[in-house]
Amino acid sequence: MTSDHASMTSDHPVDIDRQVRIYITVFVALMILTIVTVAVSYLHLPMAMAVTVALVVAAVKGSLVACYFMHLIAEKKLIYAVLVLTVVFFVVLLALPVLTHSNGYWIDE
Amino acid sequence: MDIPYTVEVRRDTGLTNGKIGIWLFLASEVMLFGALFASYILIRAGSPSWPRGDTILNVPLATFNTIVLILSSVTMVMAWASLMRHRFGTFRIYMGATILLGFVFLVVKYFEYGHKIHLGLYPSSGNFFAVYYTLTGLHMHHVIGGMAVNAWLWGPGAKLWKTNPVWFTNRVEHSGLFWHFVDLVWIFLFPTLYLL
Numbered sequence: 657m658t659s660d661h662a663s664m665t666s667d668h669p670v671d672i673d674r675q676v677r678i679y680i681t682v683f684v685a686l687m688i689l690t691i692v693t694v695a696v697s698y699l700h701l702p703m704a705m706a707v708t709v710a711l712v713v714a715a716v717k718g719s720l721v722a723c724y725f726m727h728l729i730a731e732k733k734l735i736y737a738v739l740v741l742t743v744v745f746f747v748v749l750l751a752l753p754v755l756t757h758s759n760g761y762w763i764d765e
Numbered sequence: 766m767d768i769p770y771t772v773e774v775r776r777d778t779g780l781t782n783g784k785i786g787i788w789l790f791l792a793s794e795v796m797l798f799g800a801l802f803a804s805y806i807l808i809r810a811g812s813p814s815w816p817r818g819d820t821i822l823n824v825p826l827a828t829f830n831t832i833v834l835i836l837s838s839v840t841m842v843m844a845w846a847s848l849m850r851h852r853f854g855t856f857r858i859y860m861g862a863t864i865l866l867g868f869v870f871l872v873v874k875y876f877e878y879g880h881k882i883h884l885g886l887y888p889s890s891g892n893f894f895a896v897y898y899t900l901t902g903l904h905m906h907h908v909i910g911g912m913a914v915n916a917w918l919w920g921p922g923a924k925l926w927k928t929n930p931v932w933f934t935n936r937v938e939h940s941g942l943f944w945h946f947v948d949l950v951w952i953f954l955f956p957t958l959y960l961l
């Protein structure tokens with residue numbers, strides 16, 4: 657293998673040893689947050705609070721996976737542009753039921 | 766004709782074609798799962814009553830599967846890191862572990878579904894099970910798809926390492942992006958279906 661292999665590999669001419677240490681740290685964080693998610697469910701919090709806690713913890717876990725395992729923490733602008741567009745459409749998609757709900761359309765049916 | 770920009774970066778995008786391709790595919794996947802999540806919210810909010818997931822589903826099994834998937838994401842990224850360090854043997858071990866962990870996830874899922882079916886609980890058994898089987902079933906198919914690609918990269922596809930190691934490394938990274946996405950979806954499915 658050529659010595660410039662790593663630097664040629666498109667987007668990641670980075671210190672892999674440092675990356676690996678980060679992966680292990682993220683793994684530990686994900687394990688702790690999984691335990692937190694399950695432990696909180698045994699507290700039987702009120703539904704609104706339970707949903708909030710579960711989604712916040714899931715969002716933190718998801719962000720860790722996306723940022724570090726999927727390398728989004730240091731990605732090219734075009735990927736960010738694609739993802740911003742995706743997030744906009746995703747939010748609209750999730751907002752549709754809420755908007756319908758506020759009209760009371762399917763509640764009154 | 767050779768596939769362009771598999772190794773070298775396109776000047777206009779700053780990326781290889783494979784990288785932008787997999788991210789566009791993942792964007793479409795976000796919309797697919799997003800539509801199903803939106804449906805879940807709509808059905809649940811519109812339902813006069815909805816059971817808590819942990820009163821019906823097996824939380825310890827699902828917690829175990831969550832740990833399995835997270836672990837498989839680590840082995841996947843370590844497989845890619847091994848190639849970046851030019852250690853093909855280590856890549857094989859980590860990639861093999863990733864495939865094996867995917868298999869463990871499916872075995873647990875088999876027992877979980879089997880138990881529900883044994884109790885006569887099918888997708889037609891109500892809104893809860895319709896949502897449960899649809900979301901976890903689609904996710905399970907993604908696990909199978911990811912395992913198939915990873916198995917190919919572990920086996921016959923690994924020949925590319927000898928002729929074009931950079932291209933092979935990029936392929937493993939792109940397969941990894943899909944695998945991490947599957948993990949990410951489960952991170953949201955687990956609390957919303959099993960714990961709330």
